[in-house]
Amino acid sequence: MSSYARLRSTALELFASRGFQATGIRELAAASGISLATLYHYMDGKEDLLVRLMRESLGRLIDDARTVLAKVNSPVEGLAALTIMHVLAHGLRRTQTVVVDTELRSLGKENRDIIVALRDEYEELWRLQLAGGSASGTMTVPDARVTRLALLEMCTGVAYWYSDTGELGLDQVATIHADLVLAQVEARQEQGRIRLTDLDLPPITWFRELVLCEE
Amino acid sequence: MSSYARLRSTALELFASRGFQATGIRELAAASGISLATLYHYMDGKEDLLVRLMRESLGRLIDDARTVLAKVNSPVEGLAALTIMHVLAHGLRRTQTVVVDTELRSLGKENRDIIVALRDEYEELWRLQLAGGSASGTMTVPDARVTRLALLEMCTGVAYWYSDTGELGLDQVATIHADLVLAQVEARQEQGRIRLTDLDLPPITWFRELVLCEE
Amino acid sequence: MSSYARLRSTALELFASRGFQATGIRELAAASGISLATLYHYMDGKEDLLVRLMRESLGRLIDDARTVLAKVNSPVEGLAALTIMHVLAHGLRRTQTVVVDTELRSLGKENRDIIVALRDEYEELWRLQLAGGSASGTMTVPDARVTRLALLEMCTGVAYWYSDTGELGLDQVATIHADLVLAQVEARQEQGRIRLTDLDLPPITWFRELVLCEE
Amino acid sequence: MSSYARLRSTALELFASRGFQATGIRELAAASGISLATLYHYMDGKEDLLVRLMRESLGRLIDDARTVLAKVNSPVEGLAALTIMHVLAHGLRRTQTVVVDTELRSLGKENRDIIVALRDEYEELWRLQLAGGSASGTMTVPDARVTRLALLEMCTGVAYWYSDTGELGLDQVATIHADLVLAQVEARQEQGRIRLTDLDLPPITWFRELVLCEE
DNA sequence: GATGAATGAGACTTCATTCAT
DNA sequence: CATGAATGAAGTCTCATTCAT
Known part of the structure; x- marks a missing residue:
């Protein structure tokens, strides 16, 4: 494993x-097993390191979202697939996603704009599913924006409370969240309410491999 | 308005x-219009100030939750009422609730334990509604704990994205969330699915006054 | 017991x-059982308190020295009597004497001059005994000043190492020091070397009462 | 001369x-010609600096005592040699020895224990001479412990009152103290009382070089 | 690539003291 | 007598960063 x-x-x-502000650059060097000055070979400054990590993390999330959406045939499937991917990513790549979610306020204006743009790009993919479902009558969405934000907060929250040592596996948590989301938008077909098991999605192991894949 | x-x-x-760590006590003093030394008449230290604020905030939330629950007649009503109160509190007393939600990690072990205990006390009130609804068959709850945490994250999230200047008023946001929550647990009576408008709750202005009440 | x-x-x-510098004025108030502001009814400032305590202590030492010297009939007796009194005072009124000995450097120039003058006044009484003994041939003093300072340092040192809980009582320590001093100056009469027991001094209990006397 | x-x-x-407590680290940095932050390259904290200086000083004293004792043939010579070395060290390396003697109280328990152990190690060398002389009948020691402490206080005191600008040179002060010490223990051989000039010790210049030697 | 030395700015906290009540 | 509130100055220490080697 390389120094970087x-x-x-x-x-x-x-x-x-600890949080970005609370993490000293010396701690960082010590915990990384490199010297303080060497740290500066790998970064231009503390904030630059942060913004780089956030870009990588969000970029990855967007890529995974696109990969996932390429596998689906309807907004309802898309929404369910995004939910599963999002929850798995927030459970399996917890540190990354928490940092993105938490440390926006630690960035200067310029860097913040960059990250916010990426975040918007990601949320746009969710928005499209909700809009599509609403238009086709397969979802009931009281308020598009509020619903989107509410769903995202709910799914993102997994990163904060999920623990490997609990009774429930992350796969189950993801599945439950997909069902909660479908319930929330009252997803349906001609036949009536749709649950996750009614959809034709790749198996959860496929999602898991996607999310864990190192590159 | 007193110094404190x-x-x-x-x-x-x-x-x-800015975050707790990122806030210097000089800033704090300057922005409060008191001298740096005077600050220490009103607090024993930066962390003590933080923990005090967090206790007050959580204590208030618990009180309001109890007040709200005294007005309801069923778990479904309780859940809806808690949701409305929670969303209003997180929109109207945004700073308090964000600090509680964000700065647990800035506390030392002892203080953290105190706050976690209060938070658990609050969440227990939510748990009881879900358990009651599940037992009486008026809710479908795939997994009690996951559902509870998911709902809470969703409602808490309002503090992060809600803005007074947006199109939607906070009352509406609270109402929407209550409906989302009821949808999520598939709340129903003999007659079928229940929506917020089917319930016999105090008017939203009552909630608003409760949450805003200064003492 | 009054506040003062x-x-x-x-x-x-x-x-x-702890030392003067290391003692906070708040500690002082707390340990005295009075409030911080009340402290300032009893003193004009921290240094003023110190200098007052030092003056009292040195004044007392000088008074006791004069009392003691009024009881003796020769320089040798005077030296022995001063030694006994000095050792008893440094053992029984330890805190006072240690403060005088230690905290000269904590005083401003003016106050320091006052205390140094008192100290000189006290040491003059010792000098007189050594000079008298040397003149009358009852002592051998290689160098008057060095001898005086050496003796004083030796006797003052008792305040630093003597402890009530040790095997030896303070009376014995004082006696031993008197003998060491007599040996050091090779005190003698026509008959030869003089030891403490050869002298006609008041009993040690008399010294002890003098030193302990509250007023 | 290096920064350290x-x-x-x-x-x-x-x-x-000024005393340890009264010395600010800003003063320390300014007087050392380095910046406040650079100070912390050379020390872990103010107390750590103090304890390091004390350890060095006491270690040096112990080394010199051992060197000196290797040159003597009897307890009486040992006592005289220790006295000369001790007085020279306290006159020539005044700051070191005063700090060791004065600032024990400024140390926390752990550090204090370390320094006290070193001090005890040094005083043990004195104790051995007195015990040896007493056993062989070449000294009269009323009480071994009291005598030892009294002698040490006397000799240590030199650091407080000796000044280069006085009439007497330090060599003479050391010699006088050695004679006072011999008088105090009534050092003698078959022929009678012994004075410093009767002993076969290295010349005072040898002591002076030892004590001044930089390494 | 890697590092030890160095630093200005700022961190949190306590200092002795004053003053209106 | 006694006090709570208030403060400027100073306390010790850590920060992210630079630079010569």
Whole structure:
């Protein structure tokens, strides 16, 4: 494992647990097993490191979302698939996603704009599913924006409370969330209410591999 | 407005926007209009100030939850009422609730334990509604714990994205969330699915007054 | 016990153990059982308190020295009597004497001059005995000043190492020091070397009462 | 002269004159000609600096005592040699020895224990001479412990009152103290009382070189 | 590539003291 | 007598960063 790879994961770990501001650059160096000055070979500054990590993480999320959407045939399927991917990503790549979610306020204006743009790009993919479902009458969405934000907050929250050591596996948590989301938008077909099991999605292991894939 | 009151609201403002770690005590003093040394008449230390604010906020939330629950006649009503109160509190007392939600990690073990205990006390009130609804068959709850956490994350999220200047008023946001929650648990009576308008709850203005009430 | 008396003894205790600089004015108030502001009814400032305590202590030492010298008939007796009194005072009024000995450097120039003058006044009484003994041939003093300072340092040192809980009582320590001093100056009469027991001094209980006397 | 060497001697100077507590680290940095932050490259904290200086000083004293004792043939010579060395060290390395003697109380328990152990190690060397002389009948020691402490206080005191600008040179002060000590223990051989000039010790210049030697 | 030394700015906190009540 | 509120100055220490080597 290279110095930079160690730095990367150490930084995510520390930023996610202590917070960006509370993480000293010396801690970072020590925990990464490199010297303080060497740290500056790998980054231009503390904020630059942060923004890089956030871009990588959000970029990955967007890529995965696109991969997932390429496999579906309807807004309802798209919404369910995004939910599963999102929950798995927030459980399996917890540190990354927490940092993105938490440390926007630690960025200067310029960097914040960059990250917000990426976040918007990601949320747009969710918006499209809700809009599509609403238009085709397969979802009931009281308010498009509020619903989208509510769903996202709910699914993102997994990163904060999920623990490997609990009774429930992450796959189940993801499945439950997909069902909650479908319930929330009252997803239906001609036959009536749709549950996750009614959909023709790739198996959860496929999602898991996608999300865990190192590159 | 007393020095302490000013300090209190300033601290909440700054902790919520910049973060606890990122807020210097000099800023705090300056923004409160008191001297740096005077600050220490009103607090024993930065963390003590934080924990005090968090206790007050959570204590208030618990009180309001109890007040609200005294007005309802069923788990479904209880859940809806809690949702409305929670969303209003997170929109109207945004700084408080954000600080509680965000800065747990800034506390030392002892203080963290205190706050976690309060938070658990609050969540227990939610758990009871879900358990009651599930037992009486008026709700479908795939997994009690996951559902509870998912709902809470969703409603808490309002504090992060709601803005007074948007199209939608907070009352509407609260109403929408209540409906989303009822949809999520598939709330029903003999007659079938229940929506918020089917319930016999106090008017939203009552909730608003409760949540805003200064004492 | 009056507030001031408590303050006095508390201050001596703290100044002697922690040091003047290391003793906070809040500690002082708390340990004296009075409020911070009330402290300033009893003193004009921290240094003023210190200098007052030092003056009292040195004044007392000078008085006792004069009392003692009024009882003797020769320089040798005078030296022995001063030694006994000095050792008893440094053992029984330890805090006072330690503060005087230790905290000269904490005084501003003006106050320091006052205390140094008192100290000189006290040491002059010792000098007179050594000079008298040397002149009359009852002592051998290699160098008057060095001898005086050496003896004083030796006797003053008792305040630092003597403990009530040790095997030896303070009376014995004082006696031993008197003998060491007589040996050091090779005190003698026509008959030869003189030891403490050869002298016609008041009993040690008389010294002890003098030193302990509250007024 | 390296930054650390300057810091070292500056710290000794300031700690000895103002006292440890009264010496601010800003003063320390300024007087050492380095920046406040650079100070912390050379020390872990103020107390750590103090304890390091004390350890060095006491270690040196112990080494010199051992060197000196290797040159003597009897307890009486040992006692005289220790006295000369001790007085020279306290006159020539005044700041070090004063700090050791004065600032024990400024140390926390752990550090204090370390320094007290070293001090005990040094005093043990004195104790051995007195015990040896007493056993062989070449000294009269009323009470072994009291005598030891009294002698040490006397000799240590030199650091407080000796000044280069006085009439007497330090060599003479050391010699006088050795004679006082011999008088105090009534050192003798078959022929009778022994004075310093009767002993076969290295010349005082040898002691002086030993004590001044930089390494 | 890697590092130890160095630093200005700022962190949190306590200091002795004053003053209106 | 006694006090709570208030403060400027100073306390110790850490921050992210630079640079010569």
